[in-house]
Amino acid sequence: MAFQQGLSGLSSSSQALDVISHNVANANTTGFKASQTVFADVYSATLGADPYKQVGSGSRVAAIRQNFSQGSITETGNSLDMAINGDGFFMVKRPVLGDNQMYYTRAGEFQLDKDGYVTTATGYQLLGYPGTAGAGDAVPIKVPYDTGTPRETSTVSMTFNLDANQPVITTVPPDPAKPETYNFSTTVVTYDSLGIAHNLNLYFVRTSNTAPSQWDVYWSLSGDTTSDPAAGGTLQGPLTMQFDASGAMTTPAPGTVPTFSLPGISLASGATIGGPVGASDGTIDINFTATQFALASSVNTISQDGVPAGELAGVSVTKEGQIQARYTNGNVVTVGTVAIASFRNPNGLVSMGDNLWISSLESGPGVAGTPGAGTRGFISGGSVEASNVDLTAELVNMIVQQRAYQANAQSIKTQDQILQTVINLR
CATH class of the missing domain: 2.60.98.20 (Flagellar hook protein FlgE)
Structure with missing residues (x-):
C-alpha cells in the first residue's frame, strides 16, 4: 500500500510542478491566466471495513483550475490594442468559410490585415457589431481602407x-x-x-x-x-x-x-x-x-459643413468598445463595436492554446454584449492586459512541490527498506 501511496504523491506533485512551470513560462504572455492544481485524497472502499481504521490510498489531481483575476493593464502605443478592464472575453473566429467555431480570448493584441479586418496576431478575426448598434449577430469588424466619403457644402x-x-x-x-x-x-x-x-x-x-x-x-x-x-x-x-x-x-x-x-x-x-x-x-x-x-x-x-474626400489616417478604440476610423478630411466614422462574451462558469472553458478558449457544457454558452453592459468590463484602448502570474508565489509553490516530491520518494524508499528487511529474515 505504501508504494501506491508514494507513487500517487509523486504523480500529483509532478503534475503540480507541470502547472507551475507552465505558469512561469507564460509570465509574459498577454492575457494569460495562471492555473492552480486542486488535489484530492484517495480512499479504497471495502465492504465491512471499520470506518475508524480507514487508511488512505494516496492523492490525485482533482482539477486544474484557472485563475481569471484581472491582470495589470499596460499601455502599448498601438491604437488597436485592447484590454478588458473587468469581466468578459473578446470573441474571435478563424477566417475560414464554413468554420463556425467561436473562440474567446483576453489577449487584445490586435492589428489590421490586408483586407482591413481587425485580427489577432495569429490571424483570428475580432467580432463585433456594425456601427454603434450593439445588436444582432456579432460579425468580423472591418475598417474600410477606401477614402473618406466627401460631403457637399450645404x-x-x-x-x-x-x-x-x-x-x-x-x-x-x-x-x-x-x-x-x-x-x-x-x-x-x-x-x-x-x-x-x-x-x-x-x-x-x-x-x-x-x-x-x-x-x-x-x-x-x-x-x-x-x-x-x-x-x-x-x-x-x-x-x-x-x-x-x-x-x-x-x-x-x-x-x-x-x-x-x-x-x-x-x-x-x-x-x-x-x-x-x-x-x-x-x-x-x-x-x-x-x-x-x-x-x-x-x-x-x-x-x-462640406468636407473633401479623405484617406484613412488612423484607428482608435473608445472605452465603450467603439472602433473609430479617422480620415484626413476630418471625418470620424464608427465602423463597429467590439462584442464581449460573459460566462457563468469561466473555469469550465477549455484552453486551446494561442491564448484561446472554447466553451463547454461546464462553462455554458458565451453571452455576447457590448462593453460595460451587465457585468462586462470596459475597454482600455492602446493597452493590453498582462499575465496575472505572480512569479514570487509560483517560485514558492515550486519549492513546496519539490519538497513534497522528495518526501513521497522518501516514503517509497523507506517502504523498500522495510521489505528488504522482511525478505532477509531466515
Whole structure:
C-alpha cells in the first residue's frame, strides 16, 4: 500500500510542478491566466471495513483550475490594442468559410490585415457589431481602407463687420476684376459632391447710406458655369442686407438663414476648372451674422459643413468598445463595436492554446454584449492586459512541490527498506 501511496504523491506533485512551470513560462504572455492544481485524497472502499481504521490510498489531481483575476493593464502605443478592464472575453473566429467555431480570448493584441479586418496576431478575426448598434449577430469588424466619403457644402456661416465709413457705389453688378466696383469681398472654400474644392466668392456693395443703410451681396462659385465669370457665367444676386442706426443687421432678420439660390455646380470641362465633370447640383444656405460699425470691413469667423474626400489616417478604440476610423478630411466614422462574451462558469472553458478558449457544457454558452453592459468590463484602448502570474508565489509553490516530491520518494524508499528487511529474515 505504501508504494501506491508514494507513487500517487509523486504523480500529483509532478503534475503540480507541470502547472507551475507552465505558469512561469507564460509570465509574459498577454492575457494569460495562471492555473492552480486542486488535489484530492484517495480512499479504497471495502465492504465491512471499520470506518475508524480507514487508511488512505494516496492523492490525485482533482482539477486544474484557472485563475481569471484581472491582470495589470499596460499601455502599448498601438491604437488597436485592447484590454478588458473587468469581466468578459473578446470573441474571435478563424477566417475560414464554413468554420463556425467561436473562440474567446483576453489577449487584445490586435492589428489590421490586408483586407482591413481587425485580427489577432495569429490571424483570428475580432467580432463585433456594425456601427454603434450593439445588436444582432456579432460579425468580423472591418475598417474600410477606401477614402473618406466627401460631403457637399450645404451651409456657410459667417460673422463679420462692414465698415460704416464706406462710400456708396452705384456700379452694379460689380466686376470681380475691378476692386473699385465693390466695397469688400471675401472667399469661402466649399466642396461639391465629388469632394472638389470651389471658392465661394462674396462681393459686398454699399448701395445706400441713409437709414436703413443698405448693402447688396453678389456671389460666384468657381467652376460653376452659371455664376463664375471665368467659366462663362455671370455674378449672381443680389441679396440685400440692411442695418439700423445702431449698426445692427435688420434684414435678413436675425436668426433666419437666407439661401443663395445657386443653380448648383454645373461644371465645365476638367481642363478649365481643374476637376472632372459630374458633380451634382445643389444649394448653399448662407447664415450671416453681421454688424455695421466704423471699423475696417473684416470677417471674424467663418465655417462650412462640406468636407473633401479623405484617406484613412488612423484607428482608435473608445472605452465603450467603439472602433473609430479617422480620415484626413476630418471625418470620424464608427465602423463597429467590439462584442464581449460573459460566462457563468469561466473555469469550465477549455484552453486551446494561442491564448484561446472554447466553451463547454461546464462553462455554458458565451453571452455576447457590448462593453460595460451587465457585468462586462470596459475597454482600455492602446493597452493590453498582462499575465496575472505572480512569479514570487509560483517560485514558492515550486519549492513546496519539490519538497513534497522528495518526501513521497522518501516514503517509497523507506517502504523498500522495510521489505528488504522482511525478505532477509531466515
